[in-house]
Amino acid sequence: MPSLTLKALIGPRSGSFAAIEAVRQTLGSELCVLDPTGKPLLGNPISATSDSDGRVPVLFQEATLGFVVGPSVAASALASLLAHMVERESDSRALASEVLHLYRELNLIEQLSEELAPLLELTSVSQSALAQAQRLVPGTHGSIFLMEKEGMPLQVTASFENDTNASSMGISPLTPNSRFARSILERGVAEIVNDCAVDPRVLEAERSLHALICAPLRAGQRTVGVIILGNTAVGASYSAANLKLLNTIALQTAAAMENALLCAAMVDTARERAAFAAELQAASTVQQLLLQSASRSTPGFQVESVYLPASEVGGDFFLVSPAPDGSLTAIVGDVSGKGLTAAMRVAMILGALRRESSHDPATVLAGLNNALISQDQLGFTTACCIRISLSGEFFIANAGHIAPYLSGREIETPAALPLGLIPDQAYELVCGKLEPDDCLVLMSDGVPEARSQTGELYGFERLSSLTCLPAQQIAEVAQRFGQEDDITVVTLALDRGK
């Protein structure tokens, strides 16, 4: 701030000029005001030369700002008035200087808000905040220590060192081990230490600092870290105003850090989802390949199969295979659970069925039951297995699965537990005859359990007429009604062309 001069106070452009000139004229127009070098500022120095004239200094804080020359009494009066006005002007300037300082702080904090707003990365937020703290709060050293997750150690995310004494030999006295920083982290309240030599929280390594100031970074309900500054200058100390300022910076920084932490969590979640989606897609591809080969050529029979999973991967399975005697074995099933776990179980079941040498439905189901038990598979699996000879005689074994339909009529099968629950289960066989015009339908519960948007179930009553349709149409009707689960339909008939 330029030093205060009489010229500035009583110059023609000054607001006080008219009033002071009026006072001078009243006291005596021969009065003259001079600057410290003797240059006239008001009045004519030639007219102030009589013996009774004095030269009275205008003093302010032990400095001579100028002189009033003229009759002693009047000159003293004007000098006193000018000294008083200088003092008032000085107070007013000091106040203005304080206001301008606050303006600067306000603008720097606003600037910090603008800088932090687009930052979504913890290090960038820390560096920006610490740079602003360095501008507003004096210090030779500064750091931001952050604890990314509860219980994790504090990490340095930003730091500066501006030590002209170089007493620290390039090693920052501020480290995440700081007991003072940790105490602020635990208490969540900003604090100053102006006598580092005696505060028990100050470590030996921090003794080169004369004063420390630290504020917590509170994001939501959690204190995620601290911003700490220290000063090695002899006699350095921090004020309440410094503390308030650092706290304001810390509050803004913590809000930005909360955003950055949320963003990081969202990115992690998105990555995990993308990885899971990729795994699911891979599983879906594998399952499609497995099921494409699930219906082998079976001379003497007309076989149609449709498989519509409700999501990327399904928990239904089917397999149609010819036996050496020309008969056909078909199985349709449904594993409990959803997603990748169910898909993995389906893959395991298809593998077990392909290794099965028997074509007897009861033996096939018993073997599969034991295979599932031996794999310690959680959950259960329902399945219905049928063997049809070239002449149309069939045998059915059912392990808790939806019963097959023969030309629109449900074939009653004995109640039995699903597979994978109790070892060494035996399954009863049901026999019957498939006539040349008959069609036998095996399906999964995705057909009767289709549900409309109004919540209505497709139900079992409509299955009599539905099961007279080709497999593709049965599946499509259920899907249009409202698919909620995987839909599998396999229709079997004797090949009338043979």
Next chain:
Amino acid sequence: MTSMKILIVDDEPHLRMLIQQTLEELEDEGVELFTANNGEEALETIRAEEPNLVFLDVMMPKKNGFDVCNAVKKELGLSHIHIVLLTAKGQEFDRQRGQQVGADLYMTKPFDPDALLAKAREVLGLSNTGL
């Protein structure tokens, strides 16, 4: 050498003083500071002194900042005078009107002392000593 002049116009005496104090260091570099406390007084000073730069408050009694700016730039033909309009923060500033009357820039109050000083140095072609 023609001295460089800055005119500060604000009806609020404290604001005038704050701006004046912010710019006072330029006096050591030969810059003269003038003040006016309303639009009419501002126009008189501008006619008489032709300052290089005017910091002009928008909301003033008698003649507001837009009117003064328009008179300087359009009526007096003193378009070379750089005019910075000062508007209170939170007050909707009519940018279109500011452009229409030929203002060179607008700044919000409470102003940033460093930005104000830097602007003055830039307009007067003085080296920026920084903070």
